[in-house]
Amino acid sequence: MSRMLLEVKDLFAGYGGTEVLHGLSMKIEEGSITTLLGANGAGKTTMLRALCKMIKVRGQIMFDGQAIEGKATEDIVRLGVAHVPDGRGTFGSLSTEENLQLGSYTRKDKQEVALDQEKMYSYFPRLKERRKQQAGTLSGGEQQMLAIARALMLRPRLLLLDEPSFGLAPLIVREIFDIMHAINQRDKVTILLVEQNAAMALDMAKYAYLLETGKLVLSGLSEDLKKDEAVRRSYLGH
Amino acid sequence: METFIHQVVAGIATGGVYASLALALVMIYQSTHHINFAQGEIAMFATYMAWTLINAGVAYWLAFIITILLSFSLGVLIQRIIIRPVENAPVLNIVVVFIGLLVILNSIAGWIFTYTIKAFPSPFPKEPPFGLYFISSHELGSICVTMVLLLLLYSFFKFTPLGLAMRAAAQNPDSSRLVGIRVGWMLALGWGLAAAIGSVAGMMIAPVVFLEPNMMSGILLYAFAAALVGGIDSPGGAVLGGFIVGILENILGAYVIGTELKLSVALVLIIVVLTIKPAGLFGKVIVSRV
Numbered sequence: 001m002s003r004m005l006l007e008v009k010d011l012f013a014g015y016g017g018t019e020v021l022h023g024l025s026m027k028i029e030e031g032s033i034t035t036l037l038g039a040n041g042a043g044k045t046t047m048l049r050a051l052c053k054m055i056k057v058r059g060q061i062m063f064d065g066q067a068i069e070g071k072a073t074e075d076i077v078r079l080g081v082a083h084v085p086d087g088r089g090t091f092g093s094l095s096t097e098e099n100l101q102l103g104s105y106t107r108k109d110k111q112e113v114a115l116d117q118e119k120m121y122s123y124f125p126r127l128k129e130r131r132k133q134q135a136g137t138l139s140g141g142e143q144q145m146l147a148i149a150r151a152l153m154l155r156p157r158l159l160l161l162d163e164p165s166f167g168l169a170p171l172i173v174r175e176i177f178d179i180m181h182a183i184n185q186r187d188k189v190t191i192l193l194v195e196q197n198a199a200m201a202l203d204m205a206k207y208a209y210l211l212e213t214g215k216l217v218l219s220g221l222s223e224d225l226k227k228d229e230a231v232r233r234s235y236l237g238h
Numbered sequence: 239m240e241t242f243i244h245q246v247v248a249g250i251a252t253g254g255v256y257a258s259l260a261l262a263l264v265m266i267y268q269s270t271h272h273i274n275f276a277q278g279e280i281a282m283f284a285t286y287m288a289w290t291l292i293n294a295g296v297a298y299w300l301a302f303i304i305t306i307l308l309s310f311s312l313g314v315l316i317q318r319i320i321i322r323p324v325e326n327a328p329v330l331n332i333v334v335v336f337i338g339l340l341v342i343l344n345s346i347a348g349w350i351f352t353y354t355i356k357a358f359p360s361p362f363p364k365e366p367p368f369g370l371y372f373i374s375s376h377e378l379g380s381i382c383v384t385m386v387l388l389l390l391l392y393s394f395f396k397f398t399p400l401g402l403a404m405r406a407a408a409q410n411p412d413s414s415r416l417v418g419i420r421v422g423w424m425l426a427l428g429w430g431l432a433a434a435i436g437s438v439a440g441m442m443i444a445p446v447v448f449l450e451p452n453m454m455s456g457i458l459l460y461a462f463a464a465a466l467v468g469g470i471d472s473p474g475g476a477v478l479g480g481f482i483v484g485i486l487e488n489i490l491g492a493y494v495i496g497t498e499l500k501l502s503v504a505l506v507l508i509i510v511v512l513t514i515k516p517a518g519l520f521g522k523v524i525v526s527r528v
Contacts, residue, residue, distance in 0.1 A: 054412065077418035089413035091406050102406050105399065106418035150417065 005030040005158055005190050006051070011059035013050040020046040022214040023059070028158070028207075033184050033191045035201040035222065037235055038211035044194040045086045047211065048160045051192075052076045052083050064157070078106050082156035086163060088147040092136030096127055099135050099146055103153025113153070120149040123179050141172035148176070152183065159183070159191045166196065173197070177204060198235035202226050210235075244372040245488045251377035252446065252460075253484020254384030258439040259461035260468065260476035261391070262432035267470050269408035269428050270325075272332050276339035277436055278458030280316070282451060283343050284309040284437030285444045286351050289358055298361040302441060306434045313433025317426040347451040358444035380442045387438055388477060391431075395473075404428060456501050460487065463504040466511045469521025478519070483507065 006028040014020040020043045028034050038044050050057045053073050061069040068076050077083075082103075091099050100120060104113045121128035124145040130138055135146055144164055151159055161180070165173040177200055183189050195201035202208055202222045210218035210231065218225065225231050259277060266274045287308055291301035316339070324335050362379035395401035407414045407424035414421050440454065447453050464483045468475025483504065491500040517523045 052416070054415070073415040074418050074420050077416060083416050085413070085416065089410065089416065091409050091413060093409055094402075094406065098402055101399070101402060102414075102417045102419070105403060154417070 003030045004028065005064060006192075007060075007062040008051070009060040009062075011047075011050060011057060011061065013046060013055055013057040013059075015046075015055065020214050021050060024211075024214075024216050026209055026216065026219070028190060028192055030190055031184075031188055032207060033180075033193060033205040034207040034209065035193045035195055035205035036209050036211060037195065037198050037201065037231075039234070041213075042211040043214045044211055045162055046214075048083060048085075048162050048192070048194060051160060052081055054083075077154065080154065080157035081160065082151035082154045082158070083160040084147045084151045084162060084164065086166075088143050090135040090138075090143050090146050090150070092134065094135055095132050096135055096138070096146055097131045099150050100127075100153050103150035104155075106154065112155075116153055116155065120152060123152075123182070124149055141168050141176075144168060144172075144176060145179075148179070152187075152189070156189060159189050161191060161193045161195075163194055163196055165200070173200070180204070198231075202236075240372055241492070242489075245492045246485055247373045248377055249485035249488035250481060251380045251484070252443065252488070253464075253481035254381050255439045255443045255457065255480075256460045256464045256483050257477040257480025258384055258387060258435050258442075259457060260464035260480045261388075261473055262435045262439075263461060263465045264468075264470060264473050264476040265428055265432045265435075267465075268473075269404075269425055272329070272336070273462075273470075274432070275333070275336040275458075276343060277432065278454030278461070279340045279343035279347075280309065280312065280433045281436035281440035281457075282454040283347055284312070284433065285358065285440035285449060285453070286347055288437070288441050289351075289356060289444075289449055292359060298359065302361070305437050305441065309437035310430040310434040313430040314426045316433070317429035321429070322422070322425075344451050351451070353451055356449040358441070358449040360445040376445055383438065383442055387435065391435070400427075456504075459501060459504045460484070463507040463511075466508055466518055469518030471522055472518065472520035475518055475520030 004027050008024060008026040011021055011024045012019060024047065036044050036047060046055065049055050051061060053069070053071060053076055057069055059069065060067065063076070063079055063081065066079070068079065091102065100117055104116065107113055126142055127145055127149060130142060135143065138146060148161070148164065164176050164180070168176070180191060180193070181204060184191055193201055193205060202225060205222045208220065208222045208225045209216050210225065218228065218231065226236070259281065262277050263274060266272065284305055288301050288305040291304055292298060296304070320335065320339065324332055360376040360379070362375040365375065366373060367375045367378050395405060403414070403419045404424050404427060407419050407421045408428070411421045443457055444453065447457070460483050461480070464479035465476045466479070467482055468477070468479030487500055487503045490503050491497045495502070511518060
């Protein structure tokens with residue numbers, strides 16, 4: 001196995017007094033796509049939120065050899081962790097272009113930013129057509145594209161994606177998955193993908209983790225998990 | 239006819255002041271969903287700072303700029319020290335903090351500067367401009383200052399990365415953190431800007447209403463009315479509302495109800511807007527499913 005970009009040890013997290021994650025440990029290889037599967041309410045979204053400290057955590061999170069569990073979200077972002085949250089989190093009253101500009105808020109390399117913006121428009125031509133339009137008026141698929149493009153404007157080393165296929169038509173899901181694959185291959189962005197569409201996620205990801213009620217119950221290469229009897233019955237439906 | 243034109247022009251001049259203060263209220267409302275009841279007192283306090291500087295022999299426009307900078311710092315400090323600890327407290331607690339702030343600033347001003355009414359200078363000449371009969375130089379100057387202020391603010395929010403970040407932080411704090419915006423500081427910056435805007439409003443209205451610790455109480459009421467008429471979550475609406483309230487107040491005061499009852503125009507407007515069109519002219523109607 002090659003270098004680890006993210007290492008999580010004994011992670012506990014929750015909301016208020018309710019603990020949702022009960023001691024998770026996980027490793028993410030640099031340059032890989034890893035998927036986190038699990039039923040509704042298993043704690044997948046909570047896991048992503050915990051990784052960038054949107055909620056309080058206990059345990060250890062090492063990003064690129066540096067402990068980040070004590071850092072604020074804003075500072076974790078500055079290390080190169082981008083998060084496409086559950087519900088997309090676009091800025092509805094701002095234009096598409098302003099949303100992209102905000103994605104590169106922490107970057108100082110103005111010229112590179114301009115190039116990256118053009119690159120996003122080439123990945124998602126529909127966003128270019130909608131440049132001046134308020135993000136809130138975009139369709140669900142376009143908003144998801146915008147959310148991903150905004151995250152990429154950070155030039156992240158690690159991209160956390162929370163159910164990018166949620167509520168979208170199969171064709172658009174295909175398009176988004178293709179672009180994720182391209183981003184991973186061409187731009188060498190490491191991806192942690194939370195997905196309800198287990199079949200597609202397992203096809204794309206190299207590694208997979210299975211989360212059940214706040215605990216990781218299974219992990220390994222995606223192709224091995226695909227053959228696992230329990231995974232097939234509960235998540236692949238065959 | 240001449241007096242009518244003059245009433246309208248004077249309404250635009252005071253309307254600009256209401257517009258500025260209403261804008262300050264809206265800015266804080268947009269990012270925190272709270273009405274800063276102490277906004278007027280911060281402006282009053284700033285005007286006293288300007289008065290002190292001018293009395294110490296500082297030239298008017300230099301004092302003007304120093305006051306804006308001091309007010310900005312005062313706003314940032316108030317947010318960091320007083321407001322931040324109660325940020326997540328229930329609404330009523332925050333309202334009490336705002337009212338406490340209002341009373342404290344009012345009393346400190348009275349204690350330091352006494353309650354005697356003071357004359358505050360206008361930077362503009364006494365004679366009407368260009369021999370015009372329907373407008374005074376202070377009115378024209380005040381309108382120009384307000385316009386420049388509004389234009390600067392518009393450009394800041396529309397064209398600078400920091401302005402964009404402040405708008406983003408007001409709209410969606412969680413997503414803002416996810417792109418690396420330090421949301422807490424954006425709030426403090428918003429308070430600073432609001433205080434700075436208020437200080438300009440205070441300095442422009444002080445030559446008209448005279449300087450005393452309670453000078454902003456009526457003005458703030460008009461600013462509330464302006465913000466509500468325009469829509470409490472719409473900066474452009476607040477500005478337009480300010481001018482509408484200013485002109486209405488002057489015309490109704492001159493021809494219908496007399497100057498003594500002018501302040502009731504603001505109250506009537508507030509009640510009318512809240513009963514007929516609670517979102518104001520440009521406000522968003524928020525519907526929530528339950």
